[in-house]
Amino acid sequence: xxxxxxxxxxxxxxxxxxxxxxxxxxxxxxxxxxxxxxxxxxxxxxxxxxxxxxxxxxxxxxxxxxxxxxxxxxxxxxxxxxxxxxxxxxxxxxxxxxxxxxxxxxxxxxxxxxxxxxxxxxxxxxxxxxxxxxxxxxxxxxxxxxxxxxxxxxxxxxxxxxxxxxxxxxxxxxxxxxxxxxxxxxxxxxxxxxxxxxxxxxxxxxxxxxxxxxxxxxxxxxxxxxxxxxxxxxxxxxxxxxxxxxxxxxxxxxxxxxxxxxxxxxxxxxxxxxxxxxxxxxxxxxxxxxxxxxxxxxxxxxxxxxxxxxxxxxxxxxxxxxxxxxxxxxxxxxxxxxxxxxxxxxxxxxxxxxxxxxxxxxxxxxxxxxxxxxxxxxxxxxxxxxxxxxxxxxxxxxxxxxxxxxxxxxxxxxxxxxxxxxxxxxxxxxxxxxxxxxxxxxxxxxxxxxxxxxxxxxxxxxxxxxxxxxxxxxxxxxxxxxxxxxxxxxxxxxxx
Ligand SMILES: Nc1ncnc2c1ncn2[C@@H]1O[C@H](COP(=O)(O)OP(=O)(O)OP(=O)(O)O)[C@@H](O)[C@H]1O
Ligand SMILES: [Mg+2]
Numbered sequence: 001x002x003x004x005x006x007x008x009x010x011x012x013x014x015x016x017x018x019x020x021x022x023x024x025x026x027x028x029x030x031x032x033x034x035x036x037x038x039x040x041x042x043x044x045x046x047x048x049x050x051x052x053x054x055x056x057x058x059x060x061x062x063x064x065x066x067x068x069x070x071x072x073x074x075x076x077x078x079x080x081x082x083x084x085x086x087x088x089x090x091x092x093x094x095x096x097x098x099x100x101x102x103x104x105x106x107x108x109x110x111x112x113x114x115x116x117x118x119x120x121x122x123x124x125x126x127x128x129x130x131x132x133x134x135x136x137x138x139x140x141x142x143x144x145x146x147x148x149x150x151x152x153x154x155x156x157x158x159x160x161x162x163x164x165x166x167x168x169x170x171x172x173x174x175x176x177x178x179x180x181x182x183x184x185x186x187x188x189x190x191x192x193x194x195x196x197x198x199x200x201x202x203x204x205x206x207x208x209x210x211x212x213x214x215x216x217x218x219x220x221x222x223x224x225x226x227x228x229x230x231x232x233x234x235x236x237x238x239x240x241x242x243x244x245x246x247x248x249x250x251x252x253x254x255x256x257x258x259x260x261x262x263x264x265x266x267x268x269x270x271x272x273x274x275x276x277x278x279x280x281x282x283x284x285x286x287x288x289x290x291x292x293x294x295x296x297x298x299x300x301x302x303x304x305x306x307x308x309x310x311x312x313x314x315x316x317x318x319x320x321x322x323x324x325x326x327x328x329x330x331x332x333x334x335x336x337x338x339x340x341x342x343x344x345x346x347x348x349x350x351x352x353x354x355x356x357x358x359x360x361x362x363x364x365x366x367x368x369x370x371x372x373x374x375x376x377x378x379x380x381x382x383x384x385x386x387x388x389x390x391x392x393x394x395x396x397x398x399x400x401x402x403x404x405x406x407x408x409x410x411x412x413x414x415x416x417x418x419x420x421x422x423x424x425x426x427x428x429x430x431x432x433x434x435x436x437x438x439x440x441x442x443x444x445x446x447x448x449x450x451x452x453x454x455x456x457x458x459x460x461x462x463x464x465x466x467x468x469x470x471x472x473x474x475x476x477x478x479x480x481x482x483x484x485x486x487x488x489x490x491x492x493x494x495x496x
Contacts, residue, residue, distance in 0.1 A: 020115045023098065024050050024066045031110055065095035066111040073097055073108060092116045145223070148230075148240040149179040153188065157240070165223070165245045167216035179239070184214040195229050195239065204229040210246065222246040262468075272440045272456075280328040287325065290318045327453050337383060337464060339489065341376035344384075344418055348407055351388040360396045369408040374418050378489040379465055387461040387469075390454040391422050391481045397445075398426030398478065417467065417484040426478035429471065437471065458483075 002010070014021055015035035023032040028050045038044055041053070050066070051057040060067060065078040078093040093115050100109045139146050145162030149155045158173040168177065180188045191211065194200045201207035206227040212220045227241040294315045298308060348370065355361055395405055403425035412419050429437060436442045438459040443452030458481075462469040467485040474480050 020113075022050065022054070022113050024111050024113060026066075026070050026108065026110070028060060028064075028066065030054075065093050065113060069095045069097045069111045070108055073106075142242070144242045144244050146240070146242055147179070147182070148238055150238050151236055153179040155179060155182070156238075162243070165215075165221070165243070166213060167219075172216075182213060184212055184220055187211055187213075191225070191227060191241075192239070195227060204231065213243075222250060276328040276440065280325045283321065283325050287318055287322050291315060291322070294318065324451060324453070327451070327457055337380045339378045339380055339465075342379050342381050342384075343376055344374055344379070344420065344485070345370040345409055347379065347381050347384050348388065348409060348420060350381075351385045351392065352407065354385075355389065355392055355396075360393075360401050363402045364396055364399060365404045367404060367406040369406060371408075371410045374409060374411055375487050377418055377485055377487050379485060383461045384465070384485075387458040387483070388420070388422070390458050391483075394454060395422060395424035395426060395479070395481075399424050400426075403478070412484060415484065416487050418487060419485075420483045421480060422483075423474060423480040424478040428473040428477070429479050434471065434473070438469070 017034060018036050019034075020037040020040060021034040022030055022037055025031050030045050030048050030050050030053060033041075033045055045053040051060050051064070055061065063078055065076050068074075068076045068078075075094070075096045078095070093113050095111050095113045097108045098110045098112055100107045139157060140159045142159055143161055145165050146157060146159040147155060147162050148157035154175060155173045155177050156175065158168070158170050158177075160170070162168075163170050163173075166182070173182075182188070183191065191206065191209070194206050194209065195204060197203070200209065206225065209225045209227070210222060211225050213223050214220055222245075223243040224246050225241050225243040227239060229236050230238040230240060294311050297303070298311050298315075303311070349368070352366060352368065356366055392405065392407075399405070405425075406421075406423045408421040408423075410419050410421070411417075433444065438455050439452075440456035441452040442456075443450040445452075459469055462483055462485070465485050466489075467483060469481065469483045471479060471481050
């Protein structure tokens with residue numbers, strides 16, 4: 001039992017408490033109210049009906065907590081209080097039963113109610129809800145792919161852009177896909193290692209890192225990733241990554257690099273061409289003189305057989321020199337182009353017809369795979385034959401006169417071009433040589449056996465037709481040369 005003194009203190013404490021405390025009987029009559037409530041009401045309300053005195057109502061409130069406590073015998077919390085709900089604050093009413101300790105049935109004598117306003121909380125909840133919704137929208141509508149995973153690797157954020165890039169649907173990923181399956185190999189572990197290091201944009205951060213992603217269909221694609229670890233205090237709780245697809249920009253980069261290479265090659269060819277043309281012109285006259293005077297001596301003098309042989313040799317060598325000069329002039333485009341519509345299959349067949357009876361081709365199987373109904377294309381047939389001959393001769397030489405030579409023609413409709421593919425079963429072209437073979441005077445043949453002008457001539461003939469020539473190695477087989485020629489006349493290719 002409490003002493004009178006204790007009781008007095010308890011009453012003082014309840015009165016000192018700046019919340020409304022009221023004790024209500026089972027018939028809603030106010031049995032007692034603390035000082036704060038009395039002050040708030042401005043009058044003594046003891047003995048009055050609670051819903052009338054406190055809320056100005058004619059009937060008990062719909063969810064009367066006193067009623068609930070009486071019915072259940074349990075404490076109850078009513079959010080938004082009795083009476084009319086407050087628009088700006090959450091009034092919570094805590095209600096507890098006061099049990100009659102002397103009765104055996106533990107009857108409820110009365111109900112004590114204590115209020116708490118939670119004005120700020122509701123605003124906060126609302127604000128928090130709105131902020132969350134805003135952040136969610138921000139993430140979902142980001143044009144970059146967004147992916148977040150917990151520390152077990154389970155993905156819990158995956159936006160539309162991420163779905164579009166990877167081919168996974170959002171439903172297939174969230175709570176189903178582990179980040180370790182999203183990055184191929186050890187990708188996820190590598191990213192985590194970088195995130196935990198200081199070297200990639202600070203601890204917990206990873207900036208513009210190029211990594212691979214495994215798409216739903218298994219395709220591996222390159223992405224640029226910005227990622228961060230989400231911390232709670234010092235604890236790593238999640239990782240989040242923002243990424244975009246690099247396929248297009250990498251393709252564009254390689255296209256640019258290729259164009260740059262082609263420009264460089266064209267520039268090199270142009271200046272070498274000028275040089276070659278100058279030298280060729282200068283050689284032409286003395287060569288003409290050598291040929292003319294050798295012939296004159298042969299015709300006008302009765303010479304010993306051995307001298308005649310020597311002179312004939314001079315004539316043959318001079319002719320070889322003139323052939324080389326002619327090639328040089330052709331390479332420098334000092335020759336006139338006669339562009340006419342031609343059937344490319346006929347041009348190919350003619351070149352092969354000229355070559356196949358040569359001794360070098362006796363042990364080479366020639367396979368012709370010519371596409372039917374190709375359009376007639378504007379070419380100088382003589383020049384194109386010359387180019388084809390150079391490539392086919394090279395192939396035969398590379399195969400050392402034994403093997404298989406395949407000549408294929410076809411259409412490349414998306415580029416308005418036709419193509420001629422010449423492949424052999426020779427040793428292929430070593431990687432370090434590949435980038436140089438179209439250079440004038442580049443040869444791997446012994447001195448005196450090749451001028452190294454053959455492929456540079458091919459390059460310049462094809463260029464002058466507005467086409468393109470490329471080369472690659474076929475794995476396990478020989479080299480493949482591909483010539484593409486436009487189906488329509490291009491100004492630059494119309495020749496002089
Ligand atoms: N089909 C091929 N297989 C392997 N290597 C090749 C092939 N075609 C060309 N090459 C390489 O490219 C080099 C350059 O060829 P290019 O036709 O320009 O000159 P060349 O054949 O050496 O001399 P020329 O044509 O004056 O006889 C060759 O020396 C050879 O190394
Ligand atoms: Mg050659």
